[in-house]
Amino acid sequence: MAALPLQMRAIDPDETGGPEVLCLVERPVPRPGAGEVLVRVAAAGVNRPDVMQRKGLYPPPPGAPSIPGLEIAGRIVAIGDGVDSDWIGRTVCALVAGGGYAEYAVASIGQCLTVPPGLAMTDAAALPETLFTVWTNLFERAYAAEGDTVLVHGGTSGIGTMAIVLGKLFGLKVIVTAGSDEKCARARAIGADLAINYRTQDFVEEVRRFTAGTGCQAVLDMVGGDYVPRNLACLADDGRHVSIAIQGGAKAEISIWDIMRRRLTLTGSTLRGRSTEFKALVATELSDAVWPMVRDGRLRPVIDRIFPLAEASAAHAHMESGDHVGKIVLRVGEDGE
Known part of the structure; x- marks a missing residue:
């Protein structure tokens, strides 16, 4: 050599x-x-x-x-x-x-x-970066399993697209948010079951509609800030919320009683x-x-x-x-x- x-x-x-x-x-x-x-x-x-x-x-x-x-x-x-x-x-x-x-x-x-x-x-x-991140957070920290519905913000980012592809391979229903109709169309083409334009649609209402009012089992969030209480409103009872970035802010105001009443789990990680x-x-x-x-x-x-x-x-x-x-x-x- x-x-x-x-x-x-x-x-x-x-x-x-x-x-x-x-x-x-x-x-x-x-x-x-x-x-x-x-x-x-x-x-x-x-x-x-x-x-x-x-x-x-x-x-x-x-x-x-x-x-x-x-x-x-x-x-x-x-x-x-x-x-x-x-x-x-x-x-x-x-x-x-x-x-x-x-x-x-x-x-x-x-x-x-x-x-x-x-x-x-x-x-x-x-x-490597997206696979390690999605695997450890969506499948290990959020315990996503076949048949679960998950909400992923930043659906057309590297992590978001990997969450769609990997999620579908493991039998998840994947909802994503994106910032334009064009990006939502791309997300659906990649495999998302529902893509929500967060600029023109209320993602909380859209998740409720898609899940017939029951909510999703997990949220993978890279926004933080005021998205967190809205994310919790998207979760079904016993749902899991995983924070992996804080692009929208490092602080949020949430209802602790709601977490207790619905047995929600809030967690997060860095890699x-x-x-x-x-x-x-x-x-x-x-x-x-x-x-x-x-x-x-x-x-x-x-x-x-x-x-x-x-x-x-x-x-x-x-x-x-x-x-x-x-x-x-x-x-x-x-x-x-």
Whole structure:
């Protein structure tokens, strides 16, 4: 195997600000530590936390690279202590705590999933962040099960589209909200049972109508703020509400008596700061329960646009415009097709 280069191209802004701070720079190629692998990155997913980090609102957790990027796909070119040498040369996608916007990135071996034949690297790079998020929150924290009706806000986002696709594969009825009739139509085409234009329709009333007044079993919420009491009004008795972002505000006023009376559960989580042990456990669960659907072609991410790494600023501007449906991906290496 050829010797590793000392330097690589990366997006690693020295200051916070708008998309224009995302310029190509030279950075040292990282080296994997114990239990880690070095991946030559073919493609990297773009996610909302990357935008928040760029703005200075979501700093990397301790020990994580300053280079943004939480999911990658590529080929393992070096390994750290404790990793079987058979991993060298394998094509994987991985959840990382940072470092994805670069030609090389380090990943914990436990957070790597082998890319099956026929899966494009840009598709593979779009899977880890949304799959880990939807699996842990919709299926584990919200206990969604076959036959349940779930409400997912941000239905045409990367997480929203994955919730639709994965939810339908597991027998859920999926209701989503989106900000235009066009996006609602796209959500229905992807598989949503009901798509509600939150600008022109009352989603509480629409959920009640769709469920014949009983409400849904779970809500996956990335809005927060004044959506929370409205979400609770959408829930059936014993329903579960899971918060995964607070784009609409970090505080809400709710009726505790209503929670008690209807036995509702309010929970939430973040993913980036969780331990490598937890993420490895989730990767194992995905490998067993979801990856067979990836291998046989039933599960594919919804891809909106693919940008070259050098155009990361344009990718962020596109995400902030709100016009995308599905995932935005950066093509990094020559094999990022």
